[in-house]
Amino acid sequence: MSRASHPQAMTPHRPGSTRTAPPQVPDTFWSQSRMRTYLLFDATGIPYMLVGLLVLRVAFALGRGPEAWAELLQEFSHPLYLAFHVLALVSVVFVGVRFFRLFPKAQPAKLGPVKPPPRPVLHAGLYVAWIGVTLALLVVLGGLWP
């Protein structure tokens, strides 16, 4: 079974002499599993935007002084905030796993004189950077160093 696609999808500017039926997409077009994963990937944009705005609040709180900072951390311990930030963390990991897989093949084999490393190496390199940066920042933000 099908439903309508965009009525002008793949329609030539100069129509032929035969009348055509408008384009369709299968009923399952948007609900099949790969497409759902892709839509979910795009949907992570929502937590990303909210996180960006919340980091802005963190920056302003730091600027306003110790009370504002303590208040913000207090606010962040509210279950709704905690739940959102867990969701955000899950989103970030999901984005990383999918995007780092798709990233290497989006690099041109040659960009001027520059050549990217082989795709598996690039893929592995992204994970090394991801885990390395996360560990390094955890050490700093976790108070272990300096």
Next chain:
Amino acid sequence: MDPETGELRKRTFVVTRFDPDKDQVPKTQTYEVACRPDWKVLDALNHIKDEIDPTLSHRWSCRMAVCGSCGMNVNGEPKLTCKTRLADYGDVVEVEPLANFPIVRDLVVEMDGFMEKFKAVKPWMIVAKEKAAEEGPNRQSPEELSVFKQFSMCINCMLCYAACPVVAKEPHFLGPAAIALGHRYNMDSRDEGAAERNEVFRGEGTVFHCSYANECSEVCPKNVDPASAVNQAKLNAVVDWATSFVVKRNG
């Protein structure tokens, strides 16, 4: 088991029918077919046309996945019907014309829109000055060839257009196969038309409409990986756009 004499399996084919002279909208018709174990979807369609209903229209030619004519949506997914084994399907097989294309008749779709997009990316060698014959051939090393060879393997079967969520929503979008072909020429060491094509890539049908669903590459029967080409083309188009401010171009 011998595939020729193996047991026949009865399957129901739900096929889209559309006659532009009679129908306002496409409808479906079901056919019961006793299928041989080694049959592809195309074999069943040919059987229907030859033995059951000669009015059924569908395109096909080579039967070996090189001509790109027999693309259809099988159970909702774009497939080359000549290499889609019925053994992988159940008792009901739904065959529809390729998604996202106007329907000419039954399973035959209108290709002209696709051809317009192909032409738009200037898929031919562009050189400032044609080389004289005495100067010899344009040489290319295997390494230079490897940069684009994959993207030149496209058989224009249009499955990627039927799979693309952006094509389904944005009629201006150049789409996977056309961009892959344009990118193939941009990456060719003998070609000098990258600047022209990058203008097209940043124009109305821009490569940036692509949101990297990667569906085109999932359905591509020739492993062209159009999603790779489209997203490489994005970076090239950005670099070209940035350098256009620094380097003055003639013409």
Next chain:
Amino acid sequence: MRTLLLRLEPVIWLLFGAGILVGTILLPAYLLTVTLGAPLGLLPEGALSYERAYALATNPIGRVLLLALIALPLWKGAHHVRALLADWLGHGPDPVLGSLLYAIAAAGSLAGIYAVLTL
């Protein structure tokens, strides 16, 4: 608006690309400490006390990272939400919705620059 958006597409895509690459690499550590570790009291004593947090954020590298954590997820998010809305509602309302989302990202980035510079 459609034409303007079309002209800006390369810049938007670069910011989006930076967001999804750098943002995704930086975010787990931030989320684990500032938004989960500290509120739950899981971090060592004083790790994110005001004095220490302030010192880290006003370090030159700290300022850059803080701005990156504000601006990049905003651009990544705006671009993806735009794609999601285009898939859902079609490309008709896309120029308006896209512009609105990028306006939020741009305003957030400017506010971020202000916040980081005045810290």
